[in-house]
Amino acid sequence: MKTLGKIALAVLGLLMAAVWLVILRLKDVPPVALVTYGAVLVAFLGGVLWPGRLGRRRALLFLGVPAGLGTLALYFAVVFYVTDAPVLLGAVAVACLLAALAGGVRRGRGGAGPSRRALLTGGAGILLGALAGLSTGPVARHRSEIEARWRRETQAALRAPGGRRPVADGRVRVFPLHVGDTVVPYGQFYGGLDGWEGLPGYVRTLVDKAQITVPVHAYLIDHPRHGLMLVDTGVNGAQAHDHDGYYRHNLASRLLTERNEYRLTPEQDLRVRVARLGYDLKDVTTVFLTHVHEDHAGGLRHLAHARVVLDRRDWEQGTLYAHTFEEVQDALVFPAYGSGPFHAFPESHDHFGDGSVVLLPTPGHSPGHLCVALRMDGGTALFLGDTLYTLPHLAVGQVRQMTVGGQATADQLKAAERVRRTLAADPAMAPLFAHDNTAYQTEAVATAFREGLPEADGFRRLRDHLGGVLTPDWRLRPGHAPAFAPGEGVGRVEFR
Ligand SMILES: [Zn+2]
Known part of the structure; x- marks a missing residue:
């Protein structure tokens, strides 16, 4: 015994x-x-x-x-x-x-x-x-010091000279905002066809050390009738610099989360980005949140005065950290999707009733993910959120992000197919991604939207770029297939 x-x-x-x-x-x-x-x-x-x-x-x-x-x-x-x-x-x-x-x-x-x-x-x-x-006492002081340092640094960035002056000429402008970076396993981003799906996929996110850094993009819209609006809000300073404190992790949950998952410089702070373009975040009236994930919702803590439009299914089933929404939870607006078809989408939500902003349900990446179509002079900007991470992801038969599995994966593929058919139906429509890490974002989008006004010519160039990466039947052309390249610590993506 x-x-x-x-x-x-x-x-x-x-x-x-x-x-x-x-x-x-x-x-x-x-x-x-x-x-x-x-x-x-x-x-x-x-x-x-x-x-x-x-x-x-x-x-x-x-x-x-x-x-x-x-x-x-x-x-x-x-x-x-x-x-x-x-x-x-x-x-x-x-x-x-x-x-x-x-x-x-x-x-x-x-x-x-x-x-x-x-x-x-x-x-x-x-x-x-x-x-x-x-x-x-000292522990609380230590945390407030982190916050105070971040406040000082962002204040200094806000006061830095230079930047753009806003122009009020009655035109719709869109500005891409690079609002932080996130460190993710390569497979979570690009490995959907290599077994990154469902529960096994989540286990792999914990153990797989092949990581890459990808940008987080939000978009600022200056609209003559509807004011200043945002599509997504990026990462906030506490998520990046006081991760354990922000997420109120206990010992057990801290063991299983990645402390360095977000990166944010003071210049990338949403308030600073918006200020450098000549606007004030306080003037934002409406935020369209493609979905509730943390790298899209972090900036909401600075937007207590705005209406936040998001899908009810995401709010009820998708939120992981309720305190990210603390400041805006009384100002949520849920689209009803009763405005009839929009290209390949059988249902849509014409948000202002004038066709200027149309919301499209694309569940899959999250229970209530949505995309935003914005009418501009010369074309339509289609904000895809995380329905497809990057331009090469449009080739869903070759490049796929991690999916939840089961019905969610089927929904995700259906959403991707509707996005492709919608793009095919309107040659003056350009997709805008939340995590594109290719030349499409850094060169084509950055150039077309430099002054916020791509116009017909800019939209044509964006579609030309798309046509240079993808064939008309959505296959990747040579030189555009992603591959993982190991590096010191975090690796890189190469396109071959
Ligand atoms: Zn995301």
Whole structure:
């Protein structure tokens, strides 16, 4: 029986060690450190369960100390976040007090008073408890310092000289805004045809270290009748620079999320981008949110005064972090999709009733994803959100992003097909993507929308660029198929 118990304990111990080691591997701890640490853990477990000549006490001391210190070191190196400080101190304080109490009770039963050791342990417990309480202040200060630094940096960027002056000439203008970057597994972005689908796909997002950085694009619309509007809002400073704090992660969820998933420079902040174009974010009246994902909704915290238009299904089934919507949750508008067909789409929502902005349901990437068609002089801008990440993704038979699986994948493909048929039906329509990392965005779109006015000529050039990348039956031409190129840390995408 005793042996059986030991075996059970050993298996449990090894299992816990294995889980911890896997998590550390996900966090990119060097293999040498992991192997050494794993060996110490196994030796420690063996020494405690089968003490042999060494004796249990010595085994605890010689192997337990390095195992414990190693665990602490790795925890502090890869998992620790500043709000843990009071929690850790408090936990050790409680452990000390309990130990002191147990010691005191044992001696009390024998008729003696508390031992010196019990008094010392109890005293340490009280001291650590006090420290835990005192540490909450500095911890809160540390977080507000991060926020204050970001505020200073964005304020400085706002005041920097230069930038454009707005022109009020009654024309519809659109400005692409590069509002941050996100680090994603290459397969999540381009591997939909290589098994990145459903639950296995999500597991791979955790373990696959072939990562790339992709841009996050939002779009500013200056409309003579409907005012200043946005399609999506990008990433905010706290998501990028106080990730664990912003997402209120606990120990467990922090272990499984990527702390460095968002990048944002002060110049990329939504408020700064909009100000450099001569506008004030406070004048934005309407935000069209293609979907509720975090890299599209981060800027909402600066848009408390705006109406936010998004699909009801996304709001009810798709939101992961409700506090991203805290500032706007009372100003949500859900489209009814009762405006009849729009090219290949059987249903649409003519938002203002004048045909200027038409919303198109494209569920799949999220339960209620939508696209936005904006009529401009000379053509139509079609904002695709994440229905298709980039221009090459229009070749869905060759390049596909990760999909949720099941019905969502079928919906996603149906949406992509409707987008393609709509583009085919209107040669003066140009797709605008949320994460395009090709020359289409950096050269063609950037040039056509430099002053916000592509006009007929600009739309024609964008479609020419599209025609240079894709054949009329939506196949990629040579030189445009994405491939992963490993790099230092984060890799790159090459087009071959
Ligand atoms: Zn996105």
